[in-house]
Amino acid sequence: MRERHVVGHxxxxxxxxxxxxxGPVFTDDVRIPGMLYGKILPSPHAxxxxxxxxxxKARALAGVRAVLTYRDVPRVPHxxxxxxxxxxxxxDTYLLDSxxxxxxxxxxxxxxxSRAIAEEALRLIDVEYDVLPAVIDMEQAMAPGxxxxxxEPDSTKIHDRSRNIAGYILREIGNVEEGFREADYxxxxxxxxxxxxxxxxxxxxxxxxxxxxxxxVIRSSTQVPYHCRRQVAMILQMPVSRVHVIKPRIGGGFGxxxxxxxxxxxxxxxxxxxxxVKMEYTRExxxxxxxxxxxxxxxxxxxxxxxxxxxxxxxxxxxxxxxxGSHANTVxxxxxxxxxPLYRAPHMRFECHVVYTNMPVAGAFRGYGCPQGFFAQESLxxxxxEQLGMDPVEFHLQNAIRLGDTDKLSAQLGxxxxxxxxxxxxxxxxxxxxxxxxxxxxxxxxxxxxxxxPHLKRGVGMACTMQGSGIAGVDWASAFLKMNxxxxxxxxxxxxxxxxxxxxxxxxxxxxxxxxxxxxIVIASGDTDNTPFDVGAYASSTTIISxxxxxxxxxKVLTQVLAVAAQLLETPMEKLGRGNNEVFxxxxxxxxxxxxxxxxxxxxxxKFQIMDGASHFNTDxxxxxxxxxxxxxVDTETGQVRVLHLxxxxxxxxxxxxxxxxxxxxxxxxxxxxxxxxxxxxxDGAGRPLNPNFLDYKIFSAMDMPKLTTILVExxxxxxxxxxxxxxxxxxxxxxxAIANAIYNAVGVRIRKLPIRPEDVLHALHAQAEACATL
Amino acid sequence: MKMxxxxxxxxxxxxxxSIAPGELLLDVLRRExxxxxxxxxxQGECGACTVLVNGRAVNSCLxxxxxxxxxxxxxxxxxxxxxxxxxxxxxxxxxxxxxxGFCTPGMILSAKALLxxxxxPTEAEVREALAGNLCRCTGYLKPVEAVLAAAARMAxxxxx
Numbered sequence: 001m002r003e004r005h006v007v008g009h010x011x012x013x014x015x016x017x018x019x020x021x022x023g024p025v026f027t028d029d030v031r032i033p034g035m036l037y038g039k040i041l042p043s044p045h046a047x048x049x050x051x052x053x054x055x056x057k058a059r060a061l062a063g064v065r066a067v068l069t070y071r072d073v074p075r076v077p078h079x080x081x082x083x084x085x086x087x088x089x090x091x092d093t094y095l096l097d098s099x100x101x102x103x104x105x106x107x108x109x110x111x112x113x114s115r116a117i118a119e120e121a122l123r124l125i126d127v128e129y130d131v132l133p134a135v136i137d138m139e140q141a142m143a144p145g146x147x148x149x150x151x152e153p154d155s156t157k158i159h160d161r162s163r164n165i166a167g168y169i170l171r172e173i174g175n176v177e178e179g180f181r182e183a184d185y186x187x188x189x190x191x192x193x194x195x196x197x198x199x200x201x202x203x204x205x206x207x208x209x210x211x212x213x214x215x216x217v218i219r220s221s222t223q224v225p226y227h228c229r230r231q232v233a234m235i236l237q238m239p240v241s242r243v244h245v246i247k248p249r250i251g252g253g254f255g256x257x258x259x260x261x262x263x264x265x266x267x268x269x270x271x272x273x274x275x276x277v278k279m280e281y282t283r284e285x286x287x288x289x290x291x292x293x294x295x296x297x298x299x300x301x302x303x304x305x306x307x308x309x310x311x312x313x314x315x316x317x318x319x320x321x322x323x324x325g326s327h328a329n330t331v332x333x334x335x336x337x338x339x340x341p342l343y344r345a346p347h348m349r350f351e352c353h354v355v356y357t358n359m360p361v362a363g364a365f366r367g368y369g370c371p372q373g374f375f376a377q378e379s380l381x382x383x384x385x386e387q388l389g390m391d392p393v394e395f396h397l398q399n400a401i402r403l404g405d406t407d408k409l410s411a412q413l414g415x416x417x418x419x420x421x422x423x424x425x426x427x428x429x430x431x432x433x434x435x436x437x438x439x440x441x442x443x444x445x446x447x448x449x450x451x452x453x454p455h456l457k458r459g460v461g462m463a464c465t466m467q468g469s470g471i472a473g474v475d476w477a478s479a480f481l482k483m484n485x486x487x488x489x490x491x492x493x494x495x496x497x498x499x500x501x502x503x504x505x506x507x508x509x510x511x512x513x514x515x516x517x518x519x520x521i522v523i524a525s526g527d528t529d530n531t532p533f534d535v536g537a538y539a540s541s542t543t544i545i546s547x548x549x550x551x552x553x554x555x556k557v558l559t560q561v562l563a564v565a566a567q568l569l570e571t572p573m574e575k576l577g578r579g580n581n582e583v584f585x586x587x588x589x590x591x592x593x594x595x596x597x598x599x600x601x602x603x604x605x606x607k608f609q610i611m612d613g614a615s616h617f618n619t620d621x622x623x624x625x626x627x628x629x630x631x632x633x634v635d636t637e638t639g640q641v642r643v644l645h646l647x648x649x650x651x652x653x654x655x656x657x658x659x660x661x662x663x664x665x666x667x668x669x670x671x672x673x674x675x676x677x678x679x680x681x682x683x684d685g686a687g688r689p690l691n692p693n694f695l696d697y698k699i700f701s702a703m704d705m706p707k708l709t710t711i712l713v714e715x716x717x718x719x720x721x722x723x724x725x726x727x728x729x730x731x732x733x734x735x736x737x738a739i740a741n742a743i744y745n746a747v748g749v750r751i752r753k754l755p756i757r758p759e760d761v762l763h764a765l766h767a768q769a770e771a772c773a774t775l
Numbered sequence: 776m777k778m779x780x781x782x783x784x785x786x787x788x789x790x791x792x793s794i795a796p797g798e799l800l801l802d803v804l805r806r807e808x809x810x811x812x813x814x815x816x817x818q819g820e821c822g823a824c825t826v827l828v829n830g831r832a833v834n835s836c837l838x839x840x841x842x843x844x845x846x847x848x849x850x851x852x853x854x855x856x857x858x859x860x861x862x863x864x865x866x867x868x869x870x871x872x873x874x875x876g877f878c879t880p881g882m883i884l885s886a887k888a889l890l891x892x893x894x895x896p897t898e899a900e901v902r903e904a905l906a907g908n909l910c911r912c913t914g915y916l917k918p919v920e921a922v923l924a925a926a927a928r929m930a931x932x933x934x935x
Contacts, residue, residue: 012868019876020864020883022811022851029810201815201823201877201911251813251877252911283816499875499912659871659917666914667874694820694909702905702915710916 007512007722010659014504025249027205036111038269038279039118043100046134046358046687050098054126063113064121066272070096081326082224082258088416090325092155101323103687104289111269134358138320141355149356166325167354171412179312179347183303191376192753195681196293202251203286206262209276219246223257224536229528231260247526253498255364258538287692291363298376312347319354322361328354329416331369339373341407343399367732378463378737403427420472428651428713432627439647439709440629455637461741462629465733468621469726470541477546478532479553482611487595488520494534495546496526501660502542513554515578540726547721552614560610568593624725625651628734632742639762647709653717653725665710665731672735786853800835811851811880822908825881832888851880866925874912882908886922
């Protein structure tokens with residue numbers, strides 16, 4: 001690999017100083033004269049019709065500037081999922097509707113001079129509901145006679161509304177029945193996963209106003225400014241050109257902000273009041289009125305030969321998307337297409353029903369269907385390896401997809417439609433397994449189970465996982481670069497840094513390609529008026545797709561830079577090199593001209609600006625790979641599971657900024673720990689949230705963390721800028737199965753339901769003891 | 776509504792603010808332009824609104840503004856000295872301890888309160904001091920490393 005000056009180095013975040021000094025860079029950090037406060041009246045019922053709604057008292061309250069109900073706004077079916085057009089999610093959502101489909105659905109919205117007045121106005125809205133029977137159990141959603149949640153005629157792209165089926169997927173490679181006939185062993189198990197919430201520290205927030213030309217400006221905590229602009233324009237029935245979306249610094253997204261969630265209603269209140277309006281979710285509202293991870297029931301069946309070779313794998317899933325089908329088909333599609341192909345089985349089958357229920361709406365969440373699928377697959381594989389008498393490490397190395405393989409399931413199963421085959425052009429998985437195993441002390445710890453006290457038992461477990469890098473053939477991005485007098489470059493990207501460090505990584509790519517130091521790149525991102533198009537921050541796409549656009553744009557600009565330098569140095573372009581903010585001749589005399597001189601010459605002698613832009617997409621989605629190893633200690637008296645050590649080795653291609661890449665791994669792993677052990681948004685029998693706060697919904701704190709080891713296994717990906725793939729999602733998949741497998745190794749019980757609660761472990765231990773006693 | 780005067784020192788400068796009696800410190804600070812004080816939960820659970828009151832880290836969403844009458848309040852905006860970053864801020868940048876940066880001001884201030892009273896903390900003490908500052912991005916490893924590195928650097932600067 002060529003020596004690199006910026007890419008591959010641990011530079012500071014380009015927006016870091018503003019963040020550590022508390023600079024006013026987030027959505028809420030502005031003062032807009034005359035700004036109103038908007039609030040939504042949430043439905044108290046999981047399923048109901050609004051029979052009568054009286055807003056006169058609310059409208060009459062001093063300080064109230066707008067009250068909106070379904071009668072006041074256009075009825076445009078849409079999806080809130082921030083996806084490329086045409087979105088594969090059903091168009092089943094309305095700005096405001098007369099039917100309520102979950103506790104927290106929008107009944108009405110108000111804008112008032114203060115938050116207190118807005119809240120008072122909500123109390124003054126009189127609503128008479130016709131309460132309907134609700135579907136709270138996803139296993140009952142398709143039953144004959146179940147209440148129909150989307151009986152409205154104008155929604156589209158719903159698979160079977162009469163049976164509450166938002167989406168249905170069936171794909172098969174080879175012939176699984178034949179595969180199972182060839183197998184020496186077949187194991188089939190059921191797994192259950194739950195509702196996890198993103199809990200970004202900054203809840204959703206949007207501020208809208210009309211600019212002096214009457215255009216609607218939306219300053220919002222979004223991962224998808226361009227999709228948001230298109231969707232708001234459609235819903236509010238105005239031209240796209242009349243909407244301007246600004247994405248400032250974002251306080252965490254994790255998929256929850258890949259959603260057009262407050263922008264439409266805040267825009268509607270702004271249009272109604274002709275005043276700036278701010279809307280933000282409280283923490284409680286964020287828990288149940290934003291989005292969450294799809295709960296799934298997974299049946300996984302795998303057939304293997306006596307020598308350990310997998311011949312057939314079959315995954316059958318029932319998932320619920322809650323009241324609306326945001327990301328319904330695509331999240332669940334990923335549960336098949338990113339999970340099953342990890343093993344080189346000639347026969348694979350994936351079938352999935354995604355059903356509506358009267359529960360909070362699920363959506364995109366880091367991992368996007370993979371945490372559920374890998375929990376099932378990697379737990380099952382651990383059982384199979386045991387039956388075969390194989391070390392799980394050996395089983396993985398024997399069966400996992402490898403360099404040069406093609407994943408054919410992805411060809412059948414793309415973004416809600418047919419996809420493209422995935423060819424593995426870079427693969428560090430074997431090294432990931434080897435290094436993470438060594439870090440955890442696999443060989444020694446696999447057999448020793450005694451903890452420091454007799455009731456404490458220890459064990460180790462592992463999981464292998466993969467993901468994608470952008471959506472093949474769908475995700476695309478663009479970038480524009482222009483040169484300034486001082487030899488610096490202004491980089492404009494539509495990409496949305498939501499905290500993961502995209503602005504820094506994209507600046508590094510530009511600097512490397514141009515041969516300048518990082519301080520010579522000034523980046524502007526995520527603004528629909530001032531930066532070019534990008535689909536947004538999702539699907540682990542930014543480094544590879546947006547980064548690919550930046551590299552292309554930089555190469556085009558470099559050609560212009562070299563052309564000017566060639567004149568100044570009187571040397572042909574091919575004989576010029578660049579680096580450290582200058583262009584130099586490659587001959588021994590080594591004449592050089594600085595970027596500043598080049599810029600000044602172009603601008604004031606030649607009278608043109610050095611500038612260019614480029615767009616980029618890939619027809620493949622190179623998988624990053626990950627091996628997760630966990631060591632746990634189980635208290636056999638209480639069922640409490642303590643993770644002692646979690647070692648994660650990831651192949652991200654080339655890490656553009658290794659320190660940031662490690663940070664992505666550590667953050668993903670921590671969310672994975674919560675998913676495995678402590679986080680679950682609970683509902684009562686009527687669909688009401690029971691724990692919408694950080695006291696009762698436990699995310700890991702600094703004191704709860706186990707020892708973390710992070711290992712980057714770099715490979716060189718031909719489709720990525722400077723060899724980069726992606727890293728932000730894949731590490732979230734491993735903790736749950738690795739911990740479940742470690743618990744089995746420690747105490748011999750299999751937990752197949754998430755989160756793994758002490759009571760479940762204790763029940764399993766008691767059942768195990770009873771079973772032993774009766775033998 | 777009857778307003779009350781609030782004499783208070785914020786970031787070393789004395790101010791005389793007019794507040795409503797029931798107003799929270801978080802709301803008043805943000806209204807006065809201290810946007811580094813973040814609104815994360817308004818229930819004292821996440822720590823994003825942490826400020827130092829007379830050197831102690833507090834959740835400004837759980838305090839009435841009136842309670843800081845005559846007190847010394849430090850927000851993140853007051854930590855750098857004439858543009859020179861505090862060693863904890865430098866360490867957060869060098870260690871990649873800030874990702875989205877929303878919890879960062881609160882975390883840095885909790886760390887400052889710790890190092891002011893305990894300049895040589897153990898890792899466990901740092902973790903305890905940061906336990907009230909939830910972070911969804913970093914997994915805490917790099918923030919903890921950053922605080923320990925800042926402590927080491929500050930000890931060097933003070934000398935043995």
